[in-house]
Structures are given as structure tokens and as C-alpha cells.
Amino acid sequence: MEHLRGLNEEQRLAVTAPLNGQLQVIAGPGTGKTKLLTSRVAHLLLTQNVQPHQLIVTTFTRKAAQEMKERLALLLEGSQIDVSKLRMGTFHSICIRLLRKYSGDMDLDPRFTVASNKDVDDIVDALIGNLPGLELPEKADDVIRDDQGRLSKSKIKRAISHLKSKALDIKAYMESDKHDKDLLTVYEEYDKRMKRQSMLDFDDILLLSLKLLRKRKCLFGIKHVLVDEFQDTNHIQLELINEFSHQNEAFRDNITVVGDPDQSIYAFRGAVSENFEFMKKMYPSCTAVYLRENYRSTQDVLDASELIMKDQQDRDSKLLRSQYKDSFKIVYRNFANDFLEAKFIAKEVEHVISMKLVDENDICILVRSNYMTRIIEKELNNCRIKYSIVKGRAFWERKEISLLVDRLRVVVRPHDSCALLRVLGSHTGIGLMSVKKIGKLIDELHGTNEPLRILQDISCGNLRLEKLQTKVINTCKELYEEIRDCQKIYNRELSDRSSLLRLFDRVSQQQAIQKLVTDDEEKRNNLSEVRKYLEIFEPDDIDQEVEELTLLEHFLNSIDIYSPEEMDDDDRKKTNEPSRKVSISTIHSAKGLEWKVVFVAGLTQGKFPSSHIDPLVESPVKKVCEERRVLYVAMTRAQQLLYVTSASETSVLVKRLTDNTGIATQRQISLSTTEKLEKLARQIGTVVESCESHVQKYLSLHPVVTPQDRYYNKIQTIDKAPSIENRISYAGGKGPKVPSDFKLGRYGYPRIVTKRAVSRIGMPEYPIPDNAPPVLAPTSKSLNLPAQAPKRRKTLGVRRRKP
Structure with a gap:
């Protein structure tokens, strides 16, 4: 059969598992889980008498579903077999379809409408302004307040999302024994404002769908549920999987989940890595298949990644097997500071590119957080290496696009x-305080009037606001007239594609947008991309249950249902373009991607793992476990060469790399010998000319430094001291000792370097060898040097004033 061709023994076992029952496929990185899941769906359709509409397949992103x-x-x-009939998509897209169809229930x-991140931010900002009584210094730094007792927007959003991810609506939270009264007040106010605008956030979509499925049968005839990226599901999604599988009593509890608990890195969004264990408790007869054949990375990369995870709690070893014949040691380097770490990465990238071993777009530098890229970008610029940021701003969140969509x-x-x-607020001459005043008035009158009608009343003088300037009133009038003109171009009677394109042209020419794009070609091109998209846009089947929606509403809904993960994925796809640039990415944005050469930078204690702990969802132990999984994901992005670097204090996450001397080296062995370099080139599928010269150049960049060399290079900077004997000393020795070939510093005095100065020039610390011979310090007489520094002459002059 075609769908079984090319599968290994473990994959075939999972694909041909029975229709009835529960199956967990533990698919490590690079083990072909997407191929397995696709073949599993094909097998059920071809051999188990299952129709496409009788399957539910959930994916992490809509892009993954389309692929x-x-x-x-x-x-x-x-x-x-009509593939379009499959119930396939993200949890959110499947649930939106249900809620639109059964909205009456x-x-x-x-x-x-689905609230965007900006909508949620605006709603939380507004409710904070209306709840000043909850700002209590005595309750500083709790679940909804900052360290000064003020209501925190980010904490409120996290707290509400956390409750919903546990299937706790307002009523359930109120009835719980440990509910926080202030959080309950905020939760109720937030929910009231969302309902007022007919909005649902992403958590509402899942929570209401769960209530709907428990209330009535909605998905008739479902025979099997398949879930991709199961490790990134939260509590409510596990409950939804359970309810999906209960919709057909004749085929109850038939579930296949595919994922890897070691790659669960979205705890900050509510993901629960323990869902594999929870599922086993829900279904004791659940079977598991482990995929161990790796098609991405070399064995050294897999061994080093597995070594990192040995400290993880309650974890079974994976022992993945690479399909590559040759393997190359990973590199681990510790530097004294971030500047030296970035310099090393840039020089290493420059050398690899100069060899023409791989293209620039085959190289990636991974960091834990966005702020860590700045110093690396600077060094890449110094070396004139082109790069691109993988995790940039998602297309639909760019300022000019966002303003266009709002209009x-x-x-x-x-x-x-x-x-x-x-x-x-985008209009010139209207400030934040004026927008807040108008927003507060809209809140007060929203039950009786639409926001646009309130804007008209303000502009006509029917509604008066204290201290509202005439300029602001005129701006309200201009905006109202603009919107009314646009509604004449596009309305329910004129809602075809040509009307939509005319509306787009009118809106894109408005002053606020033109001000953003006039001197920026990239922003103008972004607007052109939106217009091209509108020319070919076809409504998604998600909204087919609502027949009265116009083409523009379908378009806006298609943007709204991008979850945060999909926003990242939408921007990440640009890495697949053949632009010859080195990629710089956060680890979360790199998930699912791979490169031939990978640098994992910033393994410094306090940065990775981060010192910040959210008490709402994490304990210190869980935080370290999550960070270790993040590092595991980063390391397993590498296909051939892997570098791990740190600065200053080494992270606890890489302690095993430093303790096991055989697992990592100080320099890339595959670039240090002609034989290894030729093997690497053959495995990658390239030809490197003049291998010997490249090897010699690489060795000159990375000379082997022995512990004895480290001993003699520990020099202390000395300057103005009363005598040469007192100036010369070795920090770890007894008596005056200096290297025989010491350097001369300022005024001709011996320059001897201490531990601090070593850290400035980037020499990793080594223990002083026991057999290191002490060298007696020369005296000032033997050196024929003055005992004191010559005094500088003071120059007299008139201090000039600045013009």
C-alpha cells in the first residue's frame, strides 16, 4: 500500500494500530511524526471503512493542517476520497465552527468576533481604569498586582487565562474554596466587557465549546480523534479530546495522540507536559509506541541532548538512533562575558561560510529571549554577515497592517x-487622555447607543465632555464622516469583491496610514500584499454556518482566529525562503524547524534558566524542568554541527556537558582535520575546495591551549606602585612569581594579569597544574627600570568656554 511505503517498523506499528482503542505515539525530535500521522489518517480512511467527516484531526497551527x-x-x-471533508484544524478553528452552528444553545x-491580543489589552486597560479601589500596596506582587500594589495588565491576563485553561468559568471559580475576591471582581468585569462587544477570547472559545459538548451531542458519527503536538495541550484541551471521542456511542473513546513530553515548552500558555500521564489514568488500557529512529541529527547531537535530559524528573530514556553514518562532537565553550561569546559565534559563522560548506540560510543562532540577540547582531554586523530575525513581528500585527484592519x-x-x-488615537492632534475620556463615555452609554453613534453625538455637540478640546471634537467629526463614506462604498447590498477592493483603496489612502508608509517601501509592499490577498481570498469553511456574513467579515474572521502560536508560525515561514542569510531566532519560534549548523547561545545562570518564576503556574522545580525542555528543543534543531556557549557563570542546565569531558570539545573537531572535514562535506552533500588550507586557518583561529599555558597567562595588571617587587605577584602563589616572558605595561613596568583581567580578554579559567614551575620575579635593578612612575607634567592654560 502506498501509505505504508517508507515507514520503519515502529512507524508501521503505530499506523496500522486498530481503529478502536487509545494510542499514544511518543515521537522524539526528527522521528517523522508528521509522516506517521498523515499515514495513520490515510490508513483509517482506506482500510477501516471510515469516512472523512467521521474523523477529527487537531493540529497546532492552521498551516500544519493545510500541509x-x-x-x-x-x-x-x-x-x-474527498480530503476537504475532514474535520481538520486547530482546536480553536474546530470549536469556532461548533459555536457558530450552535450559537443559540x-x-x-x-x-x-474573536478578540485579538490588542483587543484584550485595551479591554484590560479600560477595566483597570474603572477599578481604582483594587490598587492596594499591602497586597503587592500577588496574582493581579505588581510590586507596588497596582493592578498589572500582564498578570490579570495570565490569571484569567489560567482559570479558563482549567475550565473554571466565573460561576465555578466563585464556588471554589480558594478563590481570590479581587481576581473574581476583575474576572467578572472582564467578562462583562467582552460580552458587550460580542467578543470571545481564545480561552472562551475552548471553554464554551466544552460546555456545549457536555450539554448536547454536536459531532455526529465521529469514529476516531487524532491529535498532533499533544505535549502542547492544556487541561481544557484534554477534556475536549475526551468529549470529542464521546460523541458517537458506537465508537466511543477512540483516540490517537502524537507528541513528545520532552518538547513541551508552552507552560506559560497553559500547556501541561503531564497530559500523557493524565491520559493513561483516564484510559488504563491505552497503549504506547515509541519512535526511536531519528532522521534529522547526528548521533553526537542526540547523545548530548539525551545527556541534558537525564536530570529531568520522572522521565523514561529515549536513546534515539541517528540514521547518519558519520557523527561529529558538539562544541561547548564558556566565556568571561557576553561580548566574547558573541565574537566567538560571529567568527565561527564567518569561517564556516568562507569554506562554502553550507549556505548562510543553513545556519541558525538560537537564544532564550529576544533581548539576547542584540549583542550577537552587533558582532555579525562587524563581520559583515547578513542575518534575519526569525521571530519578528507577525505580519498582521505590523503597525500599518493593524491600523488598516482596524479601519x-x-x-x-x-x-x-x-x-x-x-x-x-491614530489621528494627529488627539492624545491618550482624550481617547480615554471618549472610551469611558462609550462604556457608560454602550447599552443604549452604538460606539459610532456616540462618536457622532460628540462631534455634533449632543454629548459634551469636560475639558475636551475643539480640535478633538473636529477629529471625531472627520472620523465619523470617513466611516460613513466607507459604509456607502461597502455595505450588505454592495458586498462583492469589487466593492471590497474599492473600500481597501479608499481606506489605505487615509492620512494616518499614508503617514506611516510614505517613506518606507517595505510598509508600502505590505499593503500591496494585503490587496493581492483580498483579490484571491475565499471564505474558510469555519464560517460557512453563518450565511449572512459578507466577504469582508469572512476576511476579518480569518485574521481574528490566528492564535498566538499561529502568529509565530505565520512569521516563521519566511525562513523557508531561499534568502542567503543567517537566522537568529528565539527557541520557541524555532520549534519544528531545523538547520545544518546551530548555535545555542546564552547558557548563563540567571538568563537560561531565567530567574523569573510565575507563582501562578510554576514552582521553582517545574521552572527548571521547563527550561531544560526548552534547551532540549534548541539542541535538537541541529542536523550536523552543534555549538553550545555560555558567558560568566555556566547554567546548571549544561552541568553534565562540563562534567562529561568526552561529550563536548572546545573547538569543532570536524573542521580541525582534513579527513573529518571531507566526511562532513560528503554527508552534507557539498564539496569544499582546499580543505588543507581551511583546516590550517581554523587551527590558527583556535589554537590548543594547555593548562600549563593558562598558568603562565594569568597576569595581573600593575600600574602605580611604590616598588617593582611589590608590583609583581601571582594571585595563587606564595611569594613573588611571574612568567618568564611577562609583558611590559605602562611606563615600562611588568604587566601581570589577574583573574579579573583574564576575564576581560576571555581566557577560560583552568586549575593551576601542580607541576607548574614558579618563576622568580626580576628586581627593578636587573630590569634597569625606575622604581616609580615618572610624574606627569601639569600644563597650565585658560579654560575656554563653549561657544
């Missing part, structure tokens, strides 16, 4: 006060 559908179309070619507007939203969404206030 899987394309693979399935090739596998099922000529079989008369949940007392929802079928045309509800389109206010045309067709009359209750959308968030977008209206952002558009108002």
Missing part, C-alpha cells in the same frame, strides 16, 4: 469600540 491535507491528497490520489451572537473593522462591526478607539 497535512496536501500530503493526504497525494497519498489518496485516485481513491475517490450558548446564547451567543452567531456573528461573534476595515469599524466599517462592518458597529459594536467594536476597541478598533474605533485605536483608529481615533
